[in-house]
Amino acid sequence: MNRSTQKVNNRYLSFLRRICFLFVLGLIHTFYAPQGIQDVLMVYAVLGLFIVIFFKRNKWTNLIVTVTLIALSIVTAFLHYGERIVWLELLSFISKGLSFMVLGFTMGQFKFFENVYGKLKYISIFLIVNIFIYISLFYVRGLGLIPVSGIEMLEDYSVAFMMTSSLLIILQWNMAKMILTPLKFYGQMSLTNYLAQSVLLFVFSIIIGFTPFNSLIVCFIIHAILITFSIVWLRYFKMGPVEWLLRYFTYWSKIPKRKRSVRTNLESV
Numbered sequence: 001m002n003r004s005t006q007k008v009n010n011r012y013l014s015f016l017r018r019i020c021f022l023f024v025l026g027l028i029h030t031f032y033a034p035q036g037i038q039d040v041l042m043v044y045a046v047l048g049l050f051i052v053i054f055f056k057r058n059k060w061t062n063l064i065v066t067v068t069l070i071a072l073s074i075v076t077a078f079l080h081y082g083e084r085i086v087w088l089e090l091l092s093f094i095s096k097g098l099s100f101m102v103l104g105f106t107m108g109q110f111k112f113f114e115n116v117y118g119k120l121k122y123i124s125i126f127l128i129v130n131i132f133i134y135i136s137l138f139y140v141r142g143l144g145l146i147p148v149s150g151i152e153m154l155e156d157y158s159v160a161f162m163m164t165s166s167l168l169i170i171l172q173w174n175m176a177k178m179i180l181t182p183l184k185f186y187g188q189m190s191l192t193n194y195l196a197q198s199v200l201l202f203v204f205s206i207i208i209g210f211t212p213f214n215s216l217i218v219c220f221i222i223h224a225i226l227i228t229f230s231i232v233w234l235r236y237f238k239m240g241p242v243e244w245l246l247r248y249f250t251y252w253s254k255i256p257k258r259k260r261s262v263r264t265n266l267e268s269v
Contacts, residue, residue, distance in 0.1 A: 012052065018250040019045045025195070025242070033198040034205055041194075047097050054102055059109035066106050069099035070157065078150035092153065100160070116168055127165040134158040185230040186223075189240030193226045200225065 026041030033039060054062050073096035076088050107113065116123070134155065141151050170176045186193060200222045233240065237258055239247070 014250050014252075015052065016049075017252065018246065019048045021246055021249040022048070025191075029195060029198060032202065034201045037198055037201065043097060044101075047094070047101055050098060051101055051105060054105060059106060062102060062106040062109060066099055066103045069095045069102060073099060074150065074153050074157075077153035078147055089149075092149075096153065096156065117172055120169060120172065123165050123168050127162060127169065130158045130161045130165070134162065182227045182231060185234050186227045188234060189230045189243060191246060192240035192242040193230065195242060196226055196229075197222060 022041050023045035026039045026043075026045060029039045029041060054065065057065075073092050076092035076095065079085070079088055112119070137151050137155055137158070140146065141148065171180070201218075204218055204222075230240070237244075
């Protein structure tokens with residue numbers, strides 16, 4: 001949205017085009033993805049429309065909304081007592097997905113990811129609390145006194161928070177940055193790689209005769225292939241092929257794909 005104000009007159013229209021493109025991509029993905037793979041792009045696109053509501057809202061208002069959505073998703077998940085209630089499941093699912101999106105947007109408003117080193121103490125405490133919650137959930141699950149759906153919802157949040165806070169802490173060390181550098185290129189082409197994962201899963205299912213969802217070895221092989229592909233691709237191009245299409249439909253203008261050569265850069269200087 002910030003970039004759109006510099007490039008187009010109507011940033012809401014460009015955002016809507018971006019969301020529509022993601023929805024169409026998700027629709028196509030549902031047709032070729034191996035059975036058992038659930039597309040997230042369509043969900044992301046639909047929930048993304050609601051984010052427009054929060055663009056001009058105060059950061060504290062958005063923080064209250066985020067906390068409310070998290071609480072709503074947890075409470076509705078705990079209301080499942082054996083009998084399946086579809087509307088409660090849907091409400092829980094929507095509020096969880098939307099809470100993560102608004103949370104990310106709100107953290108951007110608070111500039112949380114600036115000067116992370118100065119916040120390490122609080123991030124470490126937050127990590128320890130979530131580890132304790134996650135371990136406690138194993139014990140609570142064994143007692144069987146509360147709905148499993150509620151426990152799973154709490155696990156979703158605690159795992160997400162643990163992963164995020166752990167990465168924030170680890171990435172303060174230069175050695176960790178160097179080791180994890182390949183993931184930077186993988187992330188720059190996240191949309192291309194997301195769709196490519198299903199393609200590779202489909203190929204592997206043909207080669208080995210079944211869809212290897214639960215194979216850790218296949219998981220490492222696929223990610224190794226995609227990380228290598230991302231590194232090689234970004235040596236010659238500015239962005240991934242699907243990312244280029246997304247930007248084209250967002251701004252409705254042609255964007256150079258190839259990187260300028262060293263000679264061209266020197267000539268321009």
